[in-house]
Amino acid sequence: MNIVSTADLRRTYGEGETAVHALAGVTLSFPAAQFTAIMGPSGSGKSTLMHLLAGLDKPSSGSVVVDGQELAGLGDSGLTALRRDRLGFVFQAFNLVPVLTAEENIKLPLTLAGKQVDQAWFDKLVDTVGLRDRLTHRPSELSGGQQQRVAVARALVHRPAVLFADEPTGNLDSSSSEEVLGLLRQAVDEFDQTVIMVTHEAAAASVADRLVVLRDGVVVHDGAGQDAEGVLDLMKAVG
Numbered sequence: 001m002n003i004v005s006t007a008d009l010r011r012t013y014g015e016g017e018t019a020v021h022a023l024a025g026v027t028l029s030f031p032a033a034q035f036t037a038i039m040g041p042s043g044s045g046k047s048t049l050m051h052l053l054a055g056l057d058k059p060s061s062g063s064v065v066v067d068g069q070e071l072a073g074l075g076d077s078g079l080t081a082l083r084r085d086r087l088g089f090v091f092q093a094f095n096l097v098p099v100l101t102a103e104e105n106i107k108l109p110l111t112l113a114g115k116q117v118d119q120a121w122f123d124k125l126v127d128t129v130g131l132r133d134r135l136t137h138r139p140s141e142l143s144g145g146q147q148q149r150v151a152v153a154r155a156l157v158h159r160p161a162v163l164f165a166d167e168p169t170g171n172l173d174s175s176s177s178e179e180v181l182g183l184l185r186q187a188v189d190e191f192d193q194t195v196i197m198v199t200h201e202a203a204a205a206s207v208a209d210r211l212v213v214l215r216d217g218v219v220v221h222d223g224a225g226q227d228a229e230g231v232l233d234l235m236k237a238v239g
């Protein structure tokens with residue numbers, strides 16, 4: 001079953017001769033429990049695609065279906081509810097709330113939605129991300145890697161249909177990057193989580209099951225995951 005799919009997705013900024021075709025017809029399907037890395041040179045349309053998949057921007061034409069819902073058919077409140085209830089996000093900047101503890105940050109999506117915390121799931125997540133002894137700490141008292149692990153737990157606490165990760169290791173050293181990527185991998189393997197990650201880093205992309213490469217707003221490669229060397233070779237070949 002596809003959790004996310006697009007059909008001939010286009011997004012044009014501006015008009016006439018100065019128009020930029022950030023996405024120029026992208027048709028992709030993302031099956032459940034698959035880890036996809038999206039790569040491509042700067043300006044190839046990766047952020048635009050992520051924003052459209054998450055309903056944060058509207059396409060010029062084409063469709064996006066997420067968790068069985070055509071986004072064009074949802075109003076602003078429907079999109080907000082979809083993002084809150086069905087999507088998880090991890091960004092390069094950890095985006096934690098500074099005055100809240102790690103535990104409060106992790107539970108925030110549920111608090112905001114007025115939903116009960118599934119304590120067994122919360123405990124499992126906390127143990128998976130290895131933050132049991134840091135739950136009462138505020139973000140400023142945590143390392144970058146720990147903060148991003150809080151962000152991963154927060155993105156998973158409401159069991160989203162899909163987790164979007166936008167350069168999740170962009171601000172991390174290599175060992176923290178490995179930890180965070182390992183967590184995302186574990187979420188796919190153990191929790192059947194669907195993950196779609198944009199990255200510039202071959203090492204990050206190498207943990208994915210599938211590699212999609214964009215260039216000039218179109219898909220120029222869509223294939224099985226590669227090791228880091230394979231990713232670099234592929235990027236050279238398509239770049």
Ligand SMILES: Nc1ncnc2c1ncn2[C@@H]1O[C@H](COP(=O)(O)OP(=O)(O)OP(=O)(O)O)[C@@H](O)[C@H]1O
Pocket residue numbers: 013014020021022040041042043044045046047048049
């Ligand atoms: N709000 C906007 N107005 C005009 N042009 C835009 C806007 N946002 C993006 N673009 C253009 O659309 C194209 C795709 O941009 P996008 O940010 O999706 O690329 P990207 O692959 O995410 O790049 P990067 O790796 O640098 O983040 C670029 O040419 C960019 O300049």
